[in-house]
Amino acid sequence: xxxxxxxxxxxxxxxxxxxxxxxxxxxxxxxxxxxxxxxxxxxxxxxxxxxxxxxxxxxxxxxxxxxxxxxxxxxxxxxxxxxxxxxxxxxxxxxxxxxxxxxxxxxxxxxxxxxxxxx
Amino acid sequence: xxxxxxxxxxxxxxxxxxxxxxxxxxxxxxxxxxxxxxxxxxxxxxxxxxxxxxxxxxxxxxxxxxxxxxxxxxxxxxxxxxxxxxxxxxxxxxxxxxxxxxxxxxxxxxxxxxxxxxxxxxxxxxxxxxxxxxxxxxxxxxxxxxxxxxxxxxxxxxxxxxxxxxxxxxxxxxxxxxxxxxxxxxxxxxxxxxxxxxxxxxxxxxxxxxxxxxxxxxxxxxxxxxxxxxxxxxxxxxxxxxxxxxxxxxxxxxxxxxxxxxxxxxxxxxxxxxxxxxxxxxxxxxxxxxxxxxxxxxxxxxxxxxxxxxxxxxxxxxxxxxxxxxxxxxxxxxxxxxxxxxxxxxxxxxxxxxxxxxxxxxxxxxxxxxxxxxxxxxxxxxxxxxxxxxxxxxxxxxxxxxxxxxxxxxxxxxxxxxxxxxxxxxxxxxxxxxxxxxxxxxxxxxxxxxxxxxxxxxxxxxxxxxxxxxxxxxxxxxxxxxxxxxxxxxxxxxxxxxxxxxxxxxxxxxxxxxxxxxxxxxxxxxxxxxxxxxxxxxxxxxxxxxxxxxxxxxxxxxxxxxxxxxxxxxxxxxxxxxxxxxxxxxxxxxxxxxxxxxxxxxxxxxxxxxxxxxxxxxxxxxxxxxxxxxxxxxxxxxxxxxxxxxxxxxxxxxxxxxxxxxxxxxxxxxxxxxxxxxxxxxxxxxxxxxxxxxxxxxxxxxxxxxxxxxxxxxxxxxxxxxxxxxxxxxxxxxxxxxxxxxxxxxxxxxxxxxxxxxxxxxxxxxxxxxxxxxxxxxxxxxxxxxxxxxxxxxxxxxxxxxxxxxxxxxxxxxxxxxxxxxxxxxxxxxxxxxxxxxxxxxxxxxxxxxxxxxxxxxxxxxxxxxxxxxxxxxxxxx
Numbered sequence: 003x004x005x006x007x008x009x010x011x012x013x014x015x016x017x018x019x020x021x022x023x024x025x026x027x028x029x030x031x032x033x034x035x036x037x038x039x040x041x042x043x044x045x046x047x048x049x050x051x052x053x054x055x056x057x058x059x060x061x062x063x064x065x066x067x068x069x070x071x072x073x074x075x076x077x078x079x080x081x082x083x084x085x086x087x088x089x090x091x092x093x094x095x096x097x098x099x100x101x102x103x104x105x106x107x108x109x110x111x112x113x114x115x116x117x118x119x120x121x
Numbered sequence: 122x123x124x125x126x127x128x129x130x131x132x133x134x135x136x137x138x139x140x141x142x143x144x145x146x147x148x149x150x151x152x153x154x155x156x157x158x159x160x161x162x163x164x165x166x167x168x169x170x171x172x173x174x175x176x177x178x179x180x181x182x183x184x185x186x187x188x189x190x191x192x193x194x195x196x197x198x199x200x201x202x203x204x205x206x207x208x209x210x211x212x213x214x215x216x217x218x219x220x221x222x223x224x225x226x227x228x229x230x231x232x233x234x235x236x237x238x239x240x241x242x243x244x245x246x247x248x249x250x251x252x253x254x255x256x257x258x259x260x261x262x263x264x265x266x267x268x269x270x271x272x273x274x275x276x277x278x279x280x281x282x283x284x285x286x287x288x289x290x291x292x293x294x295x296x297x298x299x300x301x302x303x304x305x306x307x308x309x310x311x312x313x314x315x316x317x318x319x320x321x322x323x324x325x326x327x328x329x330x331x332x333x334x335x336x337x338x339x340x341x342x343x344x345x346x347x348x349x350x351x352x353x354x355x356x357x358x359x360x361x362x363x364x365x366x367x368x369x370x371x372x373x374x375x376x377x378x379x380x381x382x383x384x385x386x387x388x389x390x391x392x393x394x395x396x397x398x399x400x401x402x403x404x405x406x407x408x409x410x411x412x413x414x415x416x417x418x419x420x421x422x423x424x425x426x427x428x429x430x431x432x433x434x435x436x437x438x439x440x441x442x443x444x445x446x447x448x449x450x451x452x453x454x455x456x457x458x459x460x461x462x463x464x465x466x467x468x469x470x471x472x473x474x475x476x477x478x479x480x481x482x483x484x485x486x487x488x489x490x491x492x493x494x495x496x497x498x499x500x501x502x503x504x505x506x507x508x509x510x511x512x513x514x515x516x517x518x519x520x521x522x523x524x525x526x527x528x529x530x531x532x533x534x535x536x537x538x539x540x541x542x543x544x545x546x547x548x549x550x551x552x553x554x555x556x557x558x559x560x561x562x563x564x565x566x567x568x569x570x571x572x573x574x575x576x577x578x579x580x581x582x583x584x585x586x587x588x589x590x591x592x593x594x595x596x597x598x599x600x601x602x603x604x605x606x607x608x609x610x611x612x613x614x615x616x617x618x619x620x621x622x623x624x625x626x627x628x629x630x631x632x633x634x635x636x637x638x639x640x641x642x643x644x645x646x647x648x649x650x651x652x653x654x655x656x657x658x659x660x661x662x663x664x665x666x667x668x669x670x671x672x673x674x675x676x677x678x679x680x681x682x683x684x685x686x687x688x689x690x691x692x693x694x695x696x697x698x699x700x701x702x703x704x705x706x707x708x709x710x711x712x713x714x715x716x717x718x719x720x721x722x723x724x725x726x727x728x729x730x731x732x733x734x735x736x737x738x739x740x741x742x743x744x745x746x747x748x749x750x751x752x753x754x755x756x757x758x759x760x761x762x763x764x765x766x767x768x769x770x771x772x773x774x775x776x777x778x779x780x781x782x783x784x785x786x787x788x789x790x791x792x793x794x795x796x797x798x799x800x801x802x803x804x805x806x807x808x809x810x811x812x813x814x815x816x817x818x819x820x821x822x823x824x825x826x827x828x829x830x831x832x833x834x835x836x837x838x839x840x841x842x843x844x845x846x847x848x849x850x851x852x853x854x855x856x857x858x859x860x861x862x863x864x865x866x867x868x869x870x871x872x873x874x875x876x877x878x879x880x881x882x883x884x885x886x887x888x889x890x891x892x893x894x895x896x897x898x899x900x901x902x903x904x905x906x907x908x909x910x911x912x913x914x915x916x917x918x919x920x921x922x923x924x925x926x927x928x929x930x931x932x933x934x935x936x937x938x939x940x941x942x943x944x945x946x947x948x949x950x951x952x953x954x955x956x957x958x959x960x961x962x963x964x965x966x967x968x969x970x971x972x973x974x975x976x977x978x979x980x981x982x983x984x985x986x987x988x989x990x991x992x993x994x995x996x997x998x999x
Contacts, residue, residue: 030148031155048177049152050184053145054191061192069144078151079144 015047015055017098020064020083020091029070029078030056056081064090145188153178200522207523214495218527220892221491225531227885228484230538232570235477235878237539238546247388247459250326251420255388255458256427258290258417258434263442263450270706270725271413274404276451277318279441280417286430290419291321294399295389299824301370302663302854303356311661311854312352312370312394315387318401324420325388332364332379335398342400346375350383352394370395372665388458389416408786410445411708413725418458431455447708472875472951476632476882479625481570483889485577486625490618490893492524494900521583528575536567546878615900616933619893623937624944626883626890627974631945633883634966635956636876642958648865649798649806650699651740655861656829656838657698660846660853664822673755673818675849676825680733682849686841688833693733694814694825700799700865703727709763709784709810711771726767727800727807728785730823732814736795738828739861746778746793749813753792759816762793764809784810785820802865803957828861835860887974890937891981898930898985909989919990926989930982931975938971945970 022028022036033056034047059065064087070080083091156174161167178184211218246252258280260270272280277292284290294316302309319337322328329347339345346368348356357363357377367374375397387393403409421430431454438452445451503516660679662672676694683692697704705728716722735741736748744765753760761782768777768791777791789812800807814823831838843855866873902909909922949961959966 029151031152034152049149050187053148053184054187057188057191076151076154077147079148 013094014098015051016059017091017094018045019052019055019059019081020087020094023065023081023083024088024091027080027082029072029080031078033081059087062086062090141192142185145185149178149181149184203519203522204526206519207526210523211526217491217495218530221488221527222531222534224484224487224491224889225528226534226538228481229532229535229567229570230540230542231882231885232477232481232573233535233539233567234542234546235473236570237543239471239474247462248386249388252459253457254288254421254423255324256419256421256430256455257458257461258419259454259456260413261452261454263452266452266454269454269456270703272415272417272453273410273412273448273451274401274415275407275410275412275445276441276448276453277415277417278401278404279437280419280434280453281318281320283437284419284430284433286422286425286433288420288422289320289323290417291324292318292399292401292415292417293321293387293389294414295416300661300856301395302372302661302852303368303370304852309852309854311856313392314346314370314395314397315390315393316399317396318399321396324418326420327382327385329379330382331361332377334379335396339398340401341398343398344373344375345378345398346370347379347381347396348377349381349394350385353380368395371661371663373663388418388462407445408447410451411447411725412786413706419455427455427457472632473878475948475951476629476879479629480882480886480889481573483622483625483886485573486618486622487889487893488577490615490622490896493615493618494896496520517583521579524579524583525575528579532571532575535571539567615897619890619897619933620937620940622886622890622893623934623974623978624941626886627938627941627970628944628948629879629883629886630970630973631941631966632948632952633876633880634970635952635959635961635963636879638959638963638966639957640873640876643803646799646802646804646958648700648802648804649741649796650861652700652860652862652865654830654832654835655738656831656835656842656858657826657861657864658839658842658858659824659826659856660694661824661856662822662853667822669819670755672822673815676732676814676818677751679827679846679849682845683827683829683842684734686829686831686838686845688831688838690830690832691734691737692827692829693731693735693738694827695732695735696730696823696825697727698826698828698861698864699739700802700804703800703807704729707784707810709767709771709782712781712783712788714772714775714777714780716771716773722771724767724770724808726763726784727809728812729809730812730814730817730820730825732825735811735828738830739798741795741798744794744796745776746791748793749811749815751815753813754815755819757816759787759789760792760813761789762795762811763791764795764797764807764811766797766806766808767810768794770808782810785812785817887977890974891977894930894933894978895981895985897933898926898982899988901929902926902985902989906989913990922990923986926986927979927982930978930986934975934978938974941974942967942971 018037018041019033022033022040025036028036030049030052034049034052037045037047056065060067060081064084065081066084067079067081069077072078153174156177157167157170160170160173165173247255249255258272259268260272260276261268272292274292277290280287281290299314299316300311301314302311304310317335319335319340322334328334330350331353332347335345335347348363348368353359353363356368357366363377364379366377368377369375381396403412421427434453434455442449442451507516660676662675667675680692680694683689706725707728708723709726710723711717731749734748736743745768746762749760749762761784763771763777763782771777771782772780777794779791781788781790783789795809795811797806797808799805814825817823827842829838829842839855839858842858846853846855912922913919945967946962952961956963
């Protein structure tokens, strides 16, 4: 496993999966598609990171799974948020908002300082 | 997150692993299909869409691995799979697996068994409290301090009374086995008794678990017995009320005074069924001050060193010398009891330990060799798998697991071998190596050898994998496809490994050869008797039914009766069989002749009491005078026959026959002179004085070992003899029947024991070395098959190519043998104590071992050499 940046990405991916599943139960491919669409093609979720993440989250009790038939008649494993998963989403969302806001402040503050010196 | 759900999930995935894997595959297939479908909808052709969707997946195995990782059970699964894989790989190559496992088994089993023996005999303290305080007390002489003889009862009583440095001291009657017949129902059985003085149990600090110990006022052969736990169970069913009951032994009722605890082992003798009070009354008769028959052990007082006790003993001995003119030069010496017990067997066991160490090294070398070959064989496989995306860490782990599988299988087989080997050691060594009966598989030792062998397997298995992991897969694949080798350096390393194997095997061969030569030498040593074709057994007559007159008559009757059996030429009896050790060494003094009355008129001589035609049976010729006949009975004046050295020392320059000597408490006339006979199997001759049992039966109940010479087979005679005895007295037990040469051979049992083990080890070592050589040559032939093909295509004949391979093998052997020779020279010091009658650097043995080594090596080299030329040049070159 890679270092901290990987960890961060992993955490972010999990949060996005939780968010996606909070809308409706979904199979793995659907989750990947949904994240890609919602991020406007910024995040391309590979199977190599998606399925391990799903398994990990299931292990933590955030997801439950069931095999269902899709709209076009294929069998697929659907993932669904559990109560613990829903709670986790709330926690992560709050924490993310705090973090991203903080990062934002830092980044803008730095720009302002630069601007101050430059002009 | 909940720890519990995490755990449940992990456990679930371990249990439902198969289903999980199937579902994962389904899920990933679904994903790819959806990708492909989506691409097709975007207007891409079906096959291109399929290809791209596969690319997007990025290696299905990789994804699966990552998912397994996420399950948190990956290590578990992979390990399980690796074990399965390892088992399959090994099964595909059963020769390799078998050799490796056998190698390990022999290594672990042999090492553990022999080390357990060494541990039980040498390293473990004696099983008594404060064993360091225990000493053995021997008689020695003022001029010969090294001498270790039996103690007289007179001296024993003095030591017991006066030695302040000793907390307790006890005498044991060990010089001859005593026993008694007890009847259980209609069955007569012989049990083993040990006569001890009262303080015996204080010295060893083990008291009876029931009843009481012996008392000093019983030291007059009182009819009291303390029985062993085994006899108590057998005879009294473990009833606590046994104490105080009567046990009839050889017709004489004895009171059971106590029962010893289970597991109690006597320090000097084994398998005792009962302890009876020793008769110490002869100790109060000063005429016994030169009558040696007691074994003495003692316990030093707390804080007293053995040197200080020895000082006191020396001073006391000088004073006693003045007191007893018969024993003016009598002294005594103390030895630590453990040293005394272990004594000469320690050398033999140390030698064993050395041999085991050599074999263990050999085994490690062999494992290294085997696994190195395998490693280079598999370099290509590893390279291929690593090119296909297998992680290197994973490859290394898999090799490790393969080695571990081997090691575990070897360990298991090793434990079995150890058990078998230990049973064999106990069987072979019983009787010749003290304390061996307490041998158990020591768990610490087992763990030790398991660890050593496993580590060697792991270490040598890992090296190739690590190397494989470091090299670029491409290089290896290219190299191998051209059938070149990475192997120059490795080949040389392996050759050196074989050299070391040959050297080690050679050292062991020399060791075994030396022992074989010694043993043959011993077998050829003249003993003064002809032991072949003689049956011997003990016959004990119970006091209750036989008084001295009856005994005197009975032993003669037995000899006469046995003498009439078919094939029997003569029969007789003696108190101690020839060449089986010292017995009854009594002072013997010339009463007449030139030395009478002088200081040189006395000597110590082996006393024997004989019946029937003893001399004829064992083949001792008459030099002068006559043998005993039926007229030499109690009515006649006491007579003796002496051996040549007694005659020459006590009666120099005159004829001994007709002279008189004082021995055994009486003055006796010499009627005959015979040659000296050996005291042990190594042929050390001793002075002997023979008494006629007819005349001497009253002295004590002599238990005569019967000897019967037959022209037929000794085994067949046994049944006839048993019937004949039963006709005379159906209640007698024919005790310990065996061939006389076997009885004498028991003195050499320790050497035979060492020899058998060492020969086994030498055989194993030789096999390992041959195997190593075979492996290296086979491998080198395989590597060079292309070269050989070219040579043959260019016209080289098969003979010269075979010669090349054979020469390679013999050069390795020669270097190994040379190094081994140096090793053997280095070890000759250790061997010197074990060999007998030959030089530890005996050239015949050395040359023999070298020739043998060369022969085996040639055999080992021949098959690869043959194979080198069996290929068609064209097939190799294509």
